[in-house]
Amino acid sequence: MALSLLLIYGEKSKMREILMKTRPQDLDSILENYPRRPQHLIGVLQDVQAAFNYISPEHLARICDHVGVPVTQAWSVATFYKSFSLEPRGEHSIKVCLGTTCHLKGGERLAEACERDLGIERGQTTADQRFSLDTVKCVGACAEAPVVMVDEDYLGRASISSLKKEFKRR
Amino acid sequence: MKKIKNTAGLQTLRQTLLEAQDPEMPVVRVCLGPGCLALGAEKVARAFKSAVRNKKIKARVQPLIKGTGCHGFCSQGTLVSLSPANLFYVRVKPEDVAEIVATSLEQGRTVERLLYSDNGARYRSAAEIPFYRAQQKIILKNVGIIDPLDINDALMAGGYQSLAKVLTEMSPEEVLKTVEVSGLRGRGGGGFPTGYKWRRAADNARENPGPVYVIANGEEGDPGAFMDRSIMEGDPHKVIEGMIIGAYALGANQGYLFVRHEYPLAIHHFSIALRQARNRGLLGKNILGSGFDFDLQINRGAGAYVCGEETAIIASLEGRAGEPRTRPPYPAQEGLWGRPTVINNVETWANVPHIMEKGADWYTGLGVPHSTGTKIFSLVGKVKNTGLVEVPMGISLGALVEGIGGGVPGQTHFKAVQTGGPSGGIIPYELKEIFTDYHYHPEEFIAAKKEISVDFDSMAQTGSIMGGGGMIVMDDHDCVVDVARYFLRFLEEESCGKCLPCRLGLKGMLEFLNRFARGQGSPEDIDALESLGQALVDGSLCGLGRAAPNPVLTSIRFFRDEYLAHIVDHKCPAGVCRDLISYQIDPETCNGCGLCAQECPEACITGKKKKLFTIGQEACIRCGVCQDVCPVQAVQVA
Numbered sequence: 041m042a043l044s045l046l047l048i049y050g051e052k053s054k055m056r057e058i059l060m061k062t063r064p065q066d067l068d069s070i071l072e073n074y075p076r077r078p079q080h081l082i083g084v085l086q087d088v089q090a091a092f093n094y095i096s097p098e099h100l101a102r103i104c105d106h107v108g109v110p111v112t113q114a115w116s117v118a119t120f121y122k123s124f125s126l127e128p129r130g131e132h133s134i135k136v137c138l139g140t141t142c143h144l145k146g147g148e149r150l151a152e153a154c155e156r157d158l159g160i161e162r163g164q165t166t167a168d169q170r171f172s173l174d175t176v177k178c179v180g181a182c183a184e185a186p187v188v189m190v191d192e193d194y195l196g197r198a199s200i201s202s203l204k205k206e207f208k209r210r
Numbered sequence: 211m212k213k214i215k216n217t218a219g220l221q222t223l224r225q226t227l228l229e230a231q232d233p234e235m236p237v238v239r240v241c242l243g244p245g246c247l248a249l250g251a252e253k254v255a256r257a258f259k260s261a262v263r264n265k266k267i268k269a270r271v272q273p274l275i276k277g278t279g280c281h282g283f284c285s286q287g288t289l290v291s292l293s294p295a296n297l298f299y300v301r302v303k304p305e306d307v308a309e310i311v312a313t314s315l316e317q318g319r320t321v322e323r324l325l326y327s328d329n330g331a332r333y334r335s336a337a338e339i340p341f342y343r344a345q346q347k348i349i350l351k352n353v354g355i356i357d358p359l360d361i362n363d364a365l366m367a368g369g370y371q372s373l374a375k376v377l378t379e380m381s382p383e384e385v386l387k388t389v390e391v392s393g394l395r396g397r398g399g400g401g402f403p404t405g406y407k408w409r410r411a412a413d414n415a416r417e418n419p420g421p422v423y424v425i426a427n428g429e430e431g432d433p434g435a436f437m438d439r440s441i442m443e444g445d446p447h448k449v450i451e452g453m454i455i456g457a458y459a460l461g462a463n464q465g466y467l468f469v470r471h472e473y474p475l476a477i478h479h480f481s482i483a484l485r486q487a488r489n490r491g492l493l494g495k496n497i498l499g500s501g502f503d504f505d506l507q508i509n510r511g512a513g514a515y516v517c518g519e520e521t522a523i524i525a526s527l528e529g530r531a532g533e534p535r536t537r538p539p540y541p542a543q544e545g546l547w548g549r550p551t552v553i554n555n556v557e558t559w560a561n562v563p564h565i566m567e568k569g570a571d572w573y574t575g576l577g578v579p580h581s582t583g584t585k586i587f588s589l590v591g592k593v594k595n596t597g598l599v600e601v602p603m604g605i606s607l608g609a610l611v612e613g614i615g616g617g618v619p620g621q622t623h624f625k626a627v628q629t630g631g632p633s634g635g636i637i638p639y640e641l642k643e644i645f646t647d648y649h650y651h652p653e654e655f656i657a658a659k660k661e662i663s664v665d666f667d668s669m670a671q672t673g674s675i676m677g678g679g680g681m682i683v684m685d686d687h688d689c690v691v692d693v694a695r696y697f698l699r700f701l702e703e704e705s706c707g708k709c710l711p712c713r714l715g716l717k718g719m720l721e722f723l724n725r726f727a728r729g730q731g732s733p734e735d736i737d738a739l740e741s742l743g744q745a746l747v748d749g750s751l752c753g754l755g756r757a758a759p760n761p762v763l764t765s766i767r768f769f770r771d772e773y774l775a776h777i778v779d780h781k782c783p784a785g786v787c788r789d790l791i792s793y794q795i796d797p798e799t800c801n802g803c804g805l806c807a808q809e810c811p812e813a814c815i816t817g818k819k820k821k822l823f824t825i826g827q828e829a830c831i832r833c834g835v836c837q838d839v840c841p842v843q844a845v846q847v848a
Binding site: 078107141153176184194200 | 244509526591
């Protein structure tokens with residue numbers, strides 16, 4: 041209850057803090073949570089991704105040892121699913137939604153404008169490690185298309201100028 | 211939180227909770243659904259909280275501020291409803307909160323300007339608004355009303371009553387029979403009879419004793435759809451209850467909630483709901499003293515569209531890459547860990563408690579024969595009232611888009627409706643009127659309306675599918691070639707690559723469409739594209755590939771002229787395809803503000819302030835920025 045109240049009543053930073061506390065920050069404590077079975081591969085990878093923003097080769101090897109799968113298999117899983125990154129990501133994540141509705145309402149133009157403004161292509165991270173730009177396939181807020189997610193915030197009816205402002209603010 | 215020991219305990223607790231409610235107590239419900247969140251609903255909820263906390267309010271009792279799931283009327287967000295005054299405020303901004311508190315909560319009056327108004331009429335309560343009036347909310351009944359994070363709220367609204375009934379009054383066989391008779395069909399898109407699926411799994415488990423699993427498919431990957439998201443976020447207990455009932459019928463002791471990772475709030479709400487249900491004794495060992503054990507676990511999808519396919523979900527749950535496999539054997543025969551498994555969509559599970567509560571006969575009375583019950587649609591795109599609607603199956607397409615949706619702004623009618631996501635098709639407006647001529651299906655309800663009936667079988671007749679419920683309305687400024695190309699690009703990226711027809715076929719099809727969009731190709735290419743599409747339909751391994759050509763095939767069938775316009779005339783009639791258009795500044799409208807020149811990334815717009823600006827066509831990359839930033843809509847497509 042406490043967590044949700046914090047979310048609703050806006051003390052987001054506090055909520056993040058609590059989430060971070062409950063979310064283990066080093067690899068050992070992540071691994072401890074999972075029995076040594078191959079079925080937990082995806083769960084471990086997700087936790088590592090969340091804690092470190094990416095999955096380093098060292099971590100991948102340790103994870104394989106723990107759950108008991110060959111590195112090739114972990115590699116195939118980590119590259120198959122889109123939520124995993126094998127490279128470090130930026131401090132803020134920008135996800136331009138390219139669901140059907142957002143596409144019709146100019147999502148592609150927004151994505152291009154972000155690319156121009158940040159000087160990177162989608163999938164890349166700015167040199168100062170501040171922003172990572174991605175396109176996603178529908179965040180499920182179609183009624184307010186076009187939508188861009190900056191970190192955990194949804195920006196509905198987004199425009200090029202509102203996005204530029206948002207980048208400056210962060 | 212005390213554990214409930216038996217069904218009598220559940221009733222006592224509910225009574226106690228209800229009696230403790232003060233009917234005079236003001237309750238402010240702030241919609242925290244996906245649409246409203248994108249419009250800053252969080253800030254509105256925060257403003258209410260601080261207004262109350264600062265004791266600026268002199269009401270007799272302190273109002274309760276509740277964050278709820280989606281109210282559905284997303285285009286009017288942020289939505290705030292007040293009870294017991296029964297007021298419904300739309301487009302609420304944080305700065306309006308003080309006025310609502312002062313006027314409505316303290317003085318009991320209405321803030322007229324925040325009421326929904328349309329065509330000169332003002333509506334005080336949600337129930338009066340045409341958008342809601344035409345709906346029949348069953349699955350969404352509690353969504354937007356209850357606080358999804360408080361199990362007591364769900365219990366007061368009748369949550370887990372069906373479970374109590376099932377555990378005390380019904381045998382597993384009776385539950386199964388009821389689902390079969392209800393005619394419930396899978397809400398994820400396939401429309402497979404749920405009862406039949408359950409029966410197969412139960413039979414297989416009997417022949418081959420061992421564990422059985424139930425899974426909720428919350429990998430709502432179809433772009434343009436957020437039905438499941440709203441259920442999971444707004445009333446997670448309904449899904450959990452449905453799954454416990456299903457598990458009881460099938461003899462399963464373990465279930466999985468498979469939720470896509472793009473829905474962090476749904477995952478969060480589920481995890482709280484699971485914890486509260488466990489603490490209350492509604493999940494876990496010896497549920498409500500019945501001796502039946504069942505528990506649930508959340509699995510986050512890791513980001514793959516193909517994981518909406520049931521065998522891919524199983525692969526993912528087992529820790530592998532989400533590649534589908536051939537069926538048979540179906541999951542009901544050999545599913546998770548090789549055991550009989552029932553995978554149903556989130557919305558399907560949420561139907562189950564209602565069927566148990568009111569009976570199969572009641573359920574078959576909703577909707578039309580062969581497509582019973584209600585269906586939730588996300589009505590989005592170029593339509594006036596965007597949002598989430600729940601209607602009985604068999605409603606006419608016109609009633610849905612033009613009635614509830616309010617039609618297309620600035621146009622007499624819609625151009626087409628895209629249904630079923632990337633597996634679906636594009637249904638043109640014209641079909642809406644002539645379709646009944648070659649309709650094979652029960653005439654009594656179709657003939658009366660003379661329109662496409664929105665149900666599983668009628669939609670399939672158009673070459674599209676009803677799908678999960680995404681309904682994207684297109685107007686004259688949307689190009690069907692571009693939309694078909696969009697879906698192909700989507701699927702080409704999402705194809706898991708296991709089977710050849712899908713992996714290479716989609717690439718080939720996309721190649722055709724890329725050329726069409728540039729105005730290249732020949733009319734014969736359209737036929738070749740159709741035949742390649744058919745090869746995918748016939749040869750692909752799973753539903754993704756088999757249904758992938760649908761958007762292309764339906765768009766060719768109904769909009770061949772538009773394809774020809776691209777190929778033969780080198781024109782994009784909708785003004786979308788970049789290589790076939792140019793931007794012009796209308797000298798009549800241009801006010802000379804110079805914003806376009808300032809924002810143009812190629813710096814190819816020239817002019818003097820307060821004079822006419824012009825676009826240098828040579829350097830123009832047709833990015834459309836000038837059109838987006840122009841405050842007077844002077845930039846037009848030629």
